[in-house]
Amino acid sequence: MEIPPHLQERTNDLQALQTLEGHTNFVHSVAFSADGKQVVSGSGDETVRLWDAAIRAALQTLEGHTDFVHSIAFSPDGKQVVSGSDDKTVWLWDAATGAALQALEGHTSWVSSVAFSPDGKQAVSGSGDETVRLWDVATGAVLQTLEGHTDLVNSVAFSPNGKQVVSGLGHISESYDLTVRLWDAATGAAL
DSSP, X not given: OOOOHHHHHXXXXXXXXXXXXXXXXXXXXXXXXXXXXXXXXXXXXXEEEEEETTTTEEEEEEEOOSSOEEEEEEOTTSSEEEEEETTSEEEEEETTTOOEEEEEEOOXXXXXXXXXXXXXXXXXXXXXXXXXXXXXXXXXXXXXXXEOOSSOEEEEEEOTTSSEEEEEEOOSSTTSOOOEEEEETTTOOBO
């Protein structure tokens, strides 16, 4: 990819502050905690890692997934991490201790995307099984299974007020609908 001339000068001066090393396979997803004090990463080495952003050091290696970790996110208060994996599971983790809180099961294919609701009480996941699932973070129960996509769900997110979920789908192919869908987070209805 060619860098536009007006940005070329700026990019020549960019340097990494620090390289965080420890994963042994591709890093698929990274995120900052809301306060910027921690970084979380998910990898093909089947682990989630927590890093201290200030001292740029590993804090915890979270183990439990049995396949690639594709997506990770911090809860809005930074106390929990959610991860989704090729092993068809969504895990909730304690960000302070690294302890596994719950393994959420229900998807029948790999989990490609996860996110927390703005209040941190729900998590959402998108999967190769063509569904979006809403989870109760406290109990681990599936609140809604949102169906309507015709291929893998690549990306999910909550609206800023937590009342809607958005999901995106598909491969680059003429045979897939390549849609973005909006859902009511309370009822699961397509909007």
